[in-house]
Amino acid sequence: MEENKYICPKCGEAMKAVYEKPALNLVCPKCGCNIATTKWDDIDLDDTDYGIILKSSQSVTIEQIKCISIMSGQNFITSKKLLENGGLLFKLKAIDIKSKCIQLDKNHISYSISPDFPY
Numbered sequence: 001m002e003e004n005k006y007i008c009p010k011c012g013e014a015m016k017a018v019y020e021k022p023a024l025n026l027v028c029p030k031c032g033c034n035i036a037t038t039k040w041d042d043i044d045l046d047d048t049d050y051g052i053i054l055k056s057s058q059s060v061t062i063e064q065i066k067c068i069s070i071m072s073g074q075n076f077i078t079s080k081k082l083l084e085n086g087g088l089l090f091k092l093k094a095i096d097i098k099s100k101c102i103q104l105d106k107n108h109i110s111y112s113i114s115p116d117f118p119y
């Protein structure tokens, strides 16, 4: 495991991460600054733009088209073409990618994520 990279917002000292499930508490050993969060994880701090790339599919269902249309804000025809031909759906931060993947999985839509999604 690498050293934690949380920096105290007040004094710049490396903070100590203390897990008290489900919360992660960050405590500064120098000034005592304390940050508690219930959902602060590596994924929240990941600033990479991940692309969701749809795989081309020959059997596209209405539900899948609806799903893509709602997620991307594109119209029905554009969404259908994207599902049939494959291609980049959108680029998002890690924390947003995950919720989108759940929706795609639910609708049995094949996709890949680039770069490799470690979560």
Ligand SMILES: [Zn+2]
Pocket (backbone or CB within 6 Å): 008, 009, 010, 011, 012, 013, 028, 029, 030, 031, 032, 033
């Ligand atoms: Zn501090």
